Amino acid sequence: MRLLPGMVMLMLALVIAGSARA
Secondary structure, eight states: OOOHHHHOOOOOHHHHHHHHHH
């Protein structure tokens, strides 16, 4: 399960990008 950290990072990046644009 080494993909979990990567997925979490991607999700955080998307949330940050979304909040920054919104």
